Amino acid sequence: MSDQTAHAPKTQTKRSFFQELELDTRLLGMIGAFILVALVFNIMTEGRFLTPRNIFNLTIQTVSVAIMATGMVFVIVTRHIDLSVGAVLATCSAFMAMSQVRWLPEMLELGHWAIPWITIVGGLIIGALIGAFNGWMIGYLSIPAFIVTLGGFLVWRNVGWYMTEGQTIGPLNETFKTFGGISGTLGGPVSWVVGIIAMIATVVLIFNSRRVKTKHGFNVKPMWAEVSLAAICVAAIAGFIGILTSYSVPERVVARDPSRFGCEVAEGCTPVYGLPISVLLLIAVAAAMTIIAQKTRLGRYIFATGGNPDAAELSGINTRMLTVKIFTLMGILCGLAALVASARLANHTNDIGTLDELRVIAAAVIGGTALSGGLGTIYGAILGALIMQSLQSGMAMVGVDAPLQNLVVGAVLVLAVFIDIQYRKRVGAK
Amino acid sequence: MAPLVEMKNVSIAFGGVQAVDNVSISLNAGEVVGLLGHNGAGKSTLIKMLSGAYKMDSGEIFINGEKASITSPRDARDHNIETIYQTLALADNLDAASNLFLGREITNAFGFVDDDRMEAETRKIMARLNPNFKKLKEPVSALSGGQRQSVAIARAVYFNAKILIMDEPTAALGVHETAMVAELIQELKKQGLGIFLISHDTREMMELCDRVAVMKNGQMVGAERVEDVTEDDILSMIILGKNPKAAA
Ligand SMILES: Nc1ncnc2c1ncn2[C@@H]1O[C@H](COP(=O)(O)OP(=O)(O)O)[C@@H](O)[C@H]1O
Numbered sequence: 086m087s088d089q090t091a092h093a094p095k096t097q098t099k100r101s102f103f104q105e106l107e108l109d110t111r112l113l114g115m116i117g118a119f120i121l122v123a124l125v126f127n128i129m130t131e132g133r134f135l136t137p138r139n140i141f142n143l144t145i146q147t148v149s150v151a152i153m154a155t156g157m158v159f160v161i162v163t164r165h166i167d168l169s170v171g172a173v174l175a176t177c178s179a180f181m182a183m184s185q186v187r188w189l190p191e192m193l194e195l196g197h198w199a200i201p202w203i204t205i206v207g208g209l210i211i212g213a214l215i216g217a218f219n220g221w222m223i224g225y226l227s228i229p230a231f232i233v234t235l236g237g238f239l240v241w242r243n244v245g246w247y248m249t250e251g252q253t254i255g256p257l258n259e260t261f262k263t264f265g266g267i268s269g270t271l272g273g274p275v276s277w278v279v280g281i282i283a284m285i286a287t288v289v290l291i292f293n294s295r296r297v298k299t300k301h302g303f304n305v306k307p308m309w310a311e312v313s314l315a316a317i318c319v320a321a322i323a324g325f326i327g328i329l330t331s332y333s334v335p336e337r338v339v340a341r342d343p344s345r346f347g348c349e350v351a352e353g354c355t356p357v358y359g360l361p362i363s364v365l366l367l368i369a370v371a372a373a374m375t376i377i378a379q380k381t382r383l384g385r386y387i388f389a390t391g392g393n394p395d396a397a398e399l400s401g402i403n404t405r406m407l408t409v410k411i412f413t414l415m416g417i418l419c420g421l422a423a424l425v426a427s428a429r430l431a432n433h434t435n436d437i438g439t440l441d442e443l444r445v446i447a448a449a450v451i452g453g454t455a456l457s458g459g460l461g462t463i464y465g466a467i468l469g470a471l472i473m474q475s476l477q478s479g480m481a482m483v484g485v486d487a488p489l490q491n492l493v494v495g496a497v498l499v500l501a502v503f504i505d506i507q508y509r510k511r512v513g514a515k
Numbered sequence: 516m517a518p519l520v521e522m523k524n525v526s527i528a529f530g531g532v533q534a535v536d537n538v539s540i541s542l543n544a545g546e547v548v549g550l551l552g553h554n555g556a557g558k559s560t561l562i563k564m565l566s567g568a569y570k571m572d573s574g575e576i577f578i579n580g581e582k583a584s585i586t587s588p589r590d591a592r593d594h595n596i597e598t599i600y601q602t603l604a605l606a607d608n609l610d611a612a613s614n615l616f617l618g619r620e621i622t623n624a625f626g627f628v629d630d631d632r633m634e635a636e637t638r639k640i641m642a643r644l645n646p647n648f649k650k651l652k653e654p655v656s657a658l659s660g661g662q663r664q665s666v667a668i669a670r671a672v673y674f675n676a677k678i679l680i681m682d683e684p685t686a687a688l689g690v691h692e693t694a695m696v697a698e699l700i701q702e703l704k705k706q707g708l709g710i711f712l713i714s715h716d717t718r719e720m721m722e723l724c725d726r727v728a729v730m731k732n733g734q735m736v737g738a739e740r741v742e743d744v745t746e747d748d749i750l751s752m753i754i755l756g757k758n759p760k761a762a763a
């Protein structure tokens with residue numbers, strides 16, 4: 086109550102540049118933290134951290150955890166937890182590896198074009214079924230999510246083990262591997278086309294939202310703020326694409342198979358990697374999950390249930406079914422993450438996704454998802470995943486011992502949550 | 516004409532506690548019926564069976580003379596029953612518009628929730644119910660008790676309730692806001708709504724209600740027209756659990 090009065094005069098005083106932009110201060114804080122981490126490592130590695138090559142690698146290493154982190158936001162927002170995502174990833178990966186290397190080649194023929202696609206759809210269905218089963222036990226049998234997914238953590242990793250009889254399965258299908266990162270990139274021109282489409286879409290979204298608000302007679306930001314925001318977004322997209330398209334393919338890789346890069350001979354062929362398909366996939370997932378969160382009834386019910394489960398129920402929301410839907414979505418995302426992770430490694434190994442549950446939860450939490458429920462953003466979770474991965478890679482590059490790396494990551498997680506709690510206290514939100 | 520609502524011989528028990536025991540009560544259109552009784556008498560539980568929050572163990576509910584099966588909040592809503600719960604059923608992390616439309620969001624042609632339109636509608640109804648209400652963008656956790664209550668009331672009024680249940684709507688409010696709620700009840704009554712009102716303030720109930728019903732230990736002590744009883748009669752019904760009228 087008292088802080089309400091303290092805030093009141095603020096509207097009269099001149100608003101700062103950032104206030105006019107109406108950007109989420111927490112988002113700004115996280116971007117700031119990320120830039121700081123990147124700059125510190127860049128100095129410590131004498132400029133090796135911020136090379137196109139390392140930024141490219143950092144990006145593709147983040148994708149699988151980031152995809153799952155977007156789903157974890159919904160899980161945590163509704164006051165649940167999922168400790169089984171790494172294990173579910175392993176089961177999906179084992180299924181997809183067996184499907185493309187053993188089962189389908191026998192049923193169809195070796196090298197049949199449909200093999201990778203049937204495999205991927207199958208893997209996503211397995212993920213969805215496992216997720217739905219988890220959700221059903223949590224929602225309808227009222228077993229706490231912590232217990233259901235702790236059990237799942239042990240069950241699914243070992244189901245994966247039995248599927249492959251503990252063997253490493255590979256090499257994976259070439260088309261399948263294009264979803265892993267380095268073996269599937271768009272090259273220079275296509276990357277720029279995608280980038281330009283993204284820029285146009287961003288600008289259209291910003292100004293369309295302004296138009297709709299004006300139509301309803303709501304207050305809108307000043308025009309210059311809107312233009313600055315659009316300019317910042319466009320510059321960020323251009324910068325990102327610019328960096329990825331300046332990572333050229335090493336000569337020895339071109340020499341191995343020039344046709345892959347659209348050249349007849351290796352001489353004079355200087356292709357760049359550009360935007361990886363896996364990153365495009367992450368962007369698509371992020372966009373879809375953000376739309377679900379902000380623009381659909383499902384998303385509204387997820388946040389309402391997280392804020393007050395009783396209120397949600399009394400408003401006629403079927404919170405049990407909602408739980409099933411959330412965990413099904415989480416399962417599908419585990420399947421997608423399994424695709425990216427195994428394709429990146431080019432093989433299925435038994436330990437794939439080990440400790441991912443902790444990375445995913447940490448990413449969501451560092452990204453501002455509150456364990457008490459009701460609060461969290463998709464972009465925050467992705468940024469959280471990126472910050473975690475940067476810390477890990479940066480320390481590896483600097484030559485920090487593995488035990489110390491884990492120690493730092495653990496400390497950062499706790500510190501991030503502490504800062505977040507302090508921030509929320511100050512702005513008066515819960 | 517059949518009453519708007521008739522609850523006949525309804526009972527519900529939680530474990531060993533018979534929270535509502537064979538209670539019958541009716542409500543007519545344009546009528547305000549007050550429910551009185553000590554804490555734990557069973558008032559909230561009784562109306563929660565009408566609003567679909569609880570499923571009754573036995574008994575029947577008739578709406579406009581027709582038997583209604585109400586087993587969920589959705590069923591109640593389909594009968595135009597709206598409820599303002601004692602513990603405000605608001606999602607604290609969402610803004611006023613999201614709460615007002617929770618479970619009944621306005622969607623656009625693509626099936627996406629239309630936040631701008633919901634905000635515009637919220638502005639309109641708030642201008643009528645509580646002109647001081649300005650904080651449309653903030654989560655309702657940032658609102659005062661009275662403002663939160665107006666969100667809950669707006670929600671019931673916006674969707675054209677025919678039957679309105681108000682469980683201690685003024686318990687958390689100041690004098691001025693309490694008067695506003697009283698005014699609103701009169702207005703809605705004029706529009707022909709039937710209202711169940713729960714409150715502890717006997718004097719207020721004598722002013723606002725057409726009839727008052729008193730409960731004790733899950734049982735109905737009696738329902739009387741306010742003209743026929745004094746405040747003392749009601750107090751003795753609440754305390755002794757006996758209806759002096761019936762005895763006389
Ligand atoms: N969900 C529940 N579970 C168990 N007991 C309940 C529940 N709801 C109400 N009761 C019990 O039913 C009785 C009536 O409560 P209530 O209807 O809330 O009383 P009132 O609203 O008149 O103060 C109390 O003894 C209460 O403890």
Ligand SMILES: [Mg+2]
Pocket residue numbers: 558559560601682
């Ligand atoms: Mg009560």
